[in-house]
Amino acid sequence: MAPKYKNVKQHIKSKILDGSYRAHQKINSEYELVNQFNVSRHTIRQAIGELVSEGWLYREHGVGTFCADRSKLIQHHSRKSIAIVTTYLSDYIFPHIIRGAERILSDRGYNVILFSTNNDVGKERTALENILSQQVEGVIAEPTQSSFTNPNINYYLNLENLQIPYVMINAYYEELEPLSLIMDDEKGGYMAAEHLLDLGHKDIIGIFKSDDLQGTRRMKGFLKAHRQHGISLDPTNIITYATSEKFTKPAQETAKLLQQKTSRPSAIVCYNDELAIQILEVIRKQGLKVPEDISIVGYDDSHFAEATEIKFTSIKHPKSRMGEMAAEMVIDLIENKPGRKKETGSIVYEPELVVRQSTRKLESEEMNTQT
Known part of the structure; x- marks a missing residue:
């Protein structure tokens, strides 16, 4: 079982990553957090202290603790990385999609970070938290359990708030109306x-x-x-x-x-x-x-x-071609951010028997x- 302070730390971190806490927003006081988690003040201070030292929070003496502005970290981040999130990595058609995307991204100088959700929304949340923590340039995502309302929508909205473009493949979350590449x-x-x-x-x-x-x-x-x-x-x-x-x-x-x-x-x-x-x-x-x-x-x-x-x-199914075009689309969004939705459109592939x-x-x- 994880130490209590780590559970508190992860809860606050998740609130930052899903956009519940915005840059320079004051978080709950130590007293409120003690009551919320039913833990000691020492536990809260340990969790807050680590988040401050890691750059997630900052303190103002006599005023309180605030959410740090992570967008500045992203803007000055030197690595060029793209995250690819699929339901599976090594099974079925997914290696073809991933290899197609990797070819294009590698040629354009981007590193690729892979995540698999196994079509589980909890694992999707973990993947999105890792993505937001690693400050990637863009995301190619296959939705998880896409026929249902997704509980992780806030994380995608926070990607938008941080101006990290994303495209979706195979399906999409209708609430977000994202750019996508899908089959008819x-x-x-x-x-x-x-x-x-x-x-x-x-x-x-x-x-x-x-x-x-x-x-x-x-x-x-x-x-x-x-x-x-x-x-x-x-x-x-x-x-x-x-x-x-x-x-x-x-x-x-x-x-x-x-x-x-x-x-x-x-x-x-x-x-x-x-x-x-x-x-x-x-x-x-x-x-x-x-x-x-x-x-x-x-x-x-x-x-x-x-x-x-x-x-x-x-x-x-277009397989490799879908991966290639998804990579081209997300690069276009990264490198041409102003007015990007006007210049780039979703793609629907015609089925062939x-x-x-x-x-x-x-x-x-x-x-x-x-x-």
């Missing part, structure tokens, strides 16, 4: 479903992540495709899951649906290719084959799409069994 995920979800509908499939499972904006938008496109093609959608065919459930719920719920021998769905749209690999294993355990018994469409056209003997039909071996056209008699 609604259209991608539509295209995945439409491909199967055009092949004669009418009983299609859709599996989507619920705590990311990408997942909710892909599901929206999936639903829209059914409506516009006049196909009734069985509500039990929609499976949603949170990040914490990604290795359990999708496989379990898909297995239940596939065990319905008389009304077994003929196709599946997966949130991404990583999930498609999991679902392929579920299908095999049921004694079924792809695409003979079940057609599958993935998303992102990652290395997983071609990792097995079954090559997956998938929606293409890559057709491989995992989907097939149903014969007329098979189509009749679905009606």
Whole structure:
């Protein structure tokens, strides 16, 4: 367990980093902090003393303790560093995005500091506190649990207050209206479903992540495709899951649906290719084959799409190009700060369907069994 003074110190530091305490603002008195944290005055003085010595606070004798003006430190900071925050670092498509950004940033003389949130808002907060402490020039961030209201919005607002530009990739927090680079995920979800509908499939499972904006938008496109093609959608065919459930719920719920021998769905749209690999294993355990018994469409056209003997039909993600363009965008914001939003705009990538071996056209008699 951390010493009590360190907990007090971290609380005050967090209030500075999220903008609750502004430059030259007086913080609570020692007496108020003693009552707030239910600790001794010695504990408070130890925490305050370290924050003063580290340059987070300053004292005025007989007046009180104040938040230091850290913007001056940032303006005179000599290192050129860019922080990249993604949900994951070494998994799936993220190494491609990161390497794309690093190539551009390195060529332009910027150091790169990497952070991973594991799609956890607490880890995102820690990453943002580290970023604000290290006085970076700019930030490339992938939002955490982007389909929900984010509790760390204040940290991004404090980046703005400190004139540290940031761009968001893959999704964005709508409250902030940031510059962003995203896929048209609604259209991608539509295209995945439409491909199967055009092949004669009418009983299609859709599996989507619920705590990311990408997942909710892909599901929206999936639903829209059914409506516009006049196909009734069985509500039990929609499976949603949170990040914490990604290795359990999708496989379990898909297995239940596939065990319905008389009304077994003929196709599946997966949130991404990583999930498609999991679902392929579920299908095999049921004694079924792809695409003979079940057609599958993935998303992102990652290395997983071609990792097995079954090559997956998938929606293409820009990957490295997204990283490169995010780096170019944040550099433009750093080096052309006046009127930057007028000169730089958000980017929406058009989805592209890559057709491989995992989907097939149903014969007329098979189509009749679905009606």
